[in-house]
Amino acid sequence: MKIRTIRLLAKEGTSNIYKNKLMSFASIMTVVAALFFLGILLLIAINITTNIESMKRDLEVTVFLNVSASAFEREEVVTYIEQQQTAGVVAQYRTESKEQAFENIRSELKNDDLLKGLTVENMPESFYIKLTNPAFSDNFIEKLKTFSGVNADYGIGYDKAELEKLEGFLKIFNFVIMALLVVLMIIAVFLISNTIRLTVFARRREIEIMKYVGALDSFIRWPFIVEGILIGFIGAALSFLLTSQAYTWLQNVLNSILISFRLTTLSILEFGPVALRIFMVYSIFGIIIGGIGSLLSVRKHLNV
Amino acid sequence: MIRFVDTTKIYSNGVVGLKNCTVSVEKGEFVFVIGASGSGKSTFLKLIMHEEVPTEGEVYVNGYSVHNMPRSEIPFLRRSLGVVFQDFRLLPNKTAYDNVAFAMQIVEATPREIRRQVPLALGLVGLSKKAKAYPHQMSGGEQQRVVLARALVNNPAVLIADEPTGNLDPKTSWEIMNLLEEINQRGTTVIVATHEKDIVDTMKKRVIALERGEIKSDEQKGLYFNEN
Numbered sequence: 132m133k134i135r136t137i138r139l140l141a142k143e144g145t146s147n148i149y150k151n152k153l154m155s156f157a158s159i160m161t162v163v164a165a166l167f168f169l170g171i172l173l174l175i176a177i178n179i180t181t182n183i184e185s186m187k188r189d190l191e192v193t194v195f196l197n198v199s200a201s202a203f204e205r206e207e208v209v210t211y212i213e214q215q216q217t218a219g220v221v222a223q224y225r226t227e228s229k230e231q232a233f234e235n236i237r238s239e240l241k242n243d244d245l246l247k248g249l250t251v252e253n254m255p256e257s258f259y260i261k262l263t264n265p266a267f268s269d270n271f272i273e274k275l276k277t278f279s280g281v282n283a284d285y286g287i288g289y290d291k292a293e294l295e296k297l298e299g300f301l302k303i304f305n306f307v308i309m310a311l312l313v314v315l316m317i318i319a320v321f322l323i324s325n326t327i328r329l330t331v332f333a334r335r336r337e338i339e340i341m342k343y344v345g346a347l348d349s350f351i352r353w354p355f356i357v358e359g360i361l362i363g364f365i366g367a368a369l370s371f372l373l374t375s376q377a378y379t380w381l382q383n384v385l386n387s388i389l390i391s392f393r394l395t396t397l398s399i400l401e402f403g404p405v406a407l408r409i410f411m412v413y414s415i416f417g418i419i420i421g422g423i424g425s426l427l428s429v430r431k432h433l434n435v
Numbered sequence: 436m437i438r439f440v441d442t443t444k445i446y447s448n449g450v451v452g453l454k455n456c457t458v459s460v461e462k463g464e465f466v467f468v469i470g471a472s473g474s475g476k477s478t479f480l481k482l483i484m485h486e487e488v489p490t491e492g493e494v495y496v497n498g499y500s501v502h503n504m505p506r507s508e509i510p511f512l513r514r515s516l517g518v519v520f521q522d523f524r525l526l527p528n529k530t531a532y533d534n535v536a537f538a539m540q541i542v543e544a545t546p547r548e549i550r551r552q553v554p555l556a557l558g559l560v561g562l563s564k565k566a567k568a569y570p571h572q573m574s575g576g577e578q579q580r581v582v583l584a585r586a587l588v589n590n591p592a593v594l595i596a597d598e599p600t601g602n603l604d605p606k607t608s609w610e611i612m613n614l615l616e617e618i619n620q621r622g623t624t625v626i627v628a629t630h631e632k633d634i635v636d637t638m639k640k641r642v643i644a645l646e647r648g649e650i651k652s653d654e655q656k657g658l659y660f661n662e663n
């Protein structure tokens with residue numbers, strides 16, 4: 132096919148959008164609606180995933196030293212933790228000295244009777260360690276247990292059960308989202324190819340005429356594909372605007388709800404950082420849906 | 436050039452369109468196909484351009500075997516023909532000019548060729564003034580002439596015309612027929628299905644007469660037989 136023919140067919144497809152205003156409008160709106168639902172679903176998924184990920188990251192390994200641990204034994208543990216920090220396993224850590232531990236317990240237990248037996252000296256020193264990835268926890272904890280200064284029996288705490296619960300939930304959630312996305316995409320392709328099929332059906336006579344004067348299938352098909360792709364892209368752009376508006380509104384509402392319930396560990400993502408990603412996803416889906424929708428609907432009318 | 440060998444066309448509803456038809460048309464001939472309404476004239480022409488396929492028998496056109504043609508060859512067969520359709524078949528949202536230009540665009544003619552040939556073809560059928568009109572803005576006769584211009588514009592080897600004067604007054608009909616004769620004299624094979632007794636009788640061309648799908652007569656310098 133010659134360059135000028137390609138240009139001609141692209142122009143034909145573009146001007147068909149104007150010429151069939153009503154159908155173009157209907158198709159574009161279908162794309163807008165389908166992608167809008169897709170986008171909201173995607174944003175919900177991103178939000179839940181990031182929140183769970185950050186909860187996972189906030190889980191701490193707590194390590195108590197023996198009350199009688201020597202300065203050398205303490206140094207061994209600190210060295211190991213810092214070495215692991217350089218290796219990228221430990222994200223950050225803080226220590227709680229015997230004095231701090233005593234202060235904390237004193238402010239918690241207002242009743243002085245219970246405090247009688249306690250002195251700064253028989254409080255344990257402790258470490259609170261955040262890992263970069265929860266997957267490192269098993270090895271890390273095993274190694275810590277081998278240090279003589281660490282209270283291996285009760286001293287190491289890590290909320291494994293909570294972590295596993297979160298991960299299990301995330302797995303199920305991702306699965307549900309994937310299933311929903313697939314279903315939504317199938318519905319969208321169906322809706323859009325149906326709408327485009329209407330435009331093609333309205334023009335089947337035109338297609339026949341072109342065939343009768345000797346046009347190749349590709350000559351007839353390409354303007355429709357160009358039209359479908361453009362409709363898909365316009366729909367994607369409009370849907371993106373709609374999504375950004377709706378999401379920003381929703382974000383404000385949810386944030387004020389979270390604040391009033393003091394759920395400050397949860398956070399709703401800003402739209403800005405994911406905007407480009409969302410736009411790309413919309414454009415790609417819009418173009419694919421529009422192009423394939425056209426292709427499918429024009430195909431069966433070419434047989435004359 | 437065109438050859439029917441014992442060709443039969445039975446439509447899906449059982450109606451016979453053409454029956455055991457054996458005939459050939461040589462290069463450069465001018466042929467009238469006549470017969471009452473429903474006698475099979477359009478069927479005859481539709482078999483030539485692969486709008487319909489024969490139920491039995493063979494059809495050869497410009498070196499193509501139309502009776503068992505691969506899908507991919509059909510456009511090339513049609514490009515070797517110029518067709519004036521009984522029902523016009525103009526593209527509704529293109530102007531007269533663009534309809535004619537379309538026939539050249541599909542064969543990937545250069546824009547320069549298109550700019551030169553299209554006005555020429557429209558001028559030939561006397562329609563230069565209506566170049567910018569859309570089909571729904573033109574009379575039946577005017578649309579018919581656009582169709583003729585489109586059929587001519589690529590200089591086809593064979594021109595087939597299904598009642599090209601069906602919607603025209605006698606004067607214009609004669610103009611069209613003279614045009615077809617002129618085209619024929621330049622070497623194009625012309626096949627015309629018609630009802631017009633006067634024209635057939637005056638022009639003294641080869642006449643193939645159909646009756647209920649069968650060839651009743653085939654004569655050089657023939658006359659229009661009574662339709663009853």
Ligand SMILES: Nc1ncnc2c1ncn2[C@@H]1O[C@H](COP(=O)(O)OP(=O)(O)OP(=O)(O)O)[C@@H](O)[C@H]1O
Binds near residue numbers: 447
């Ligand atoms: N697509 C079709 N399906 C079924 N029957 C058809 C079809 N086309 C034509 N016929 C029938 O085939 C027969 C021949 O039709 P055809 O159109 O060839 O006649 P014609 O000679 O061109 O008539 P006219 O002068 O009215 O144009 C008629 O009986 C007609 O009803």
Ligand SMILES: [Mg+2]
Binds near residue numbers: 477
């Ligand atoms: Mg007819």
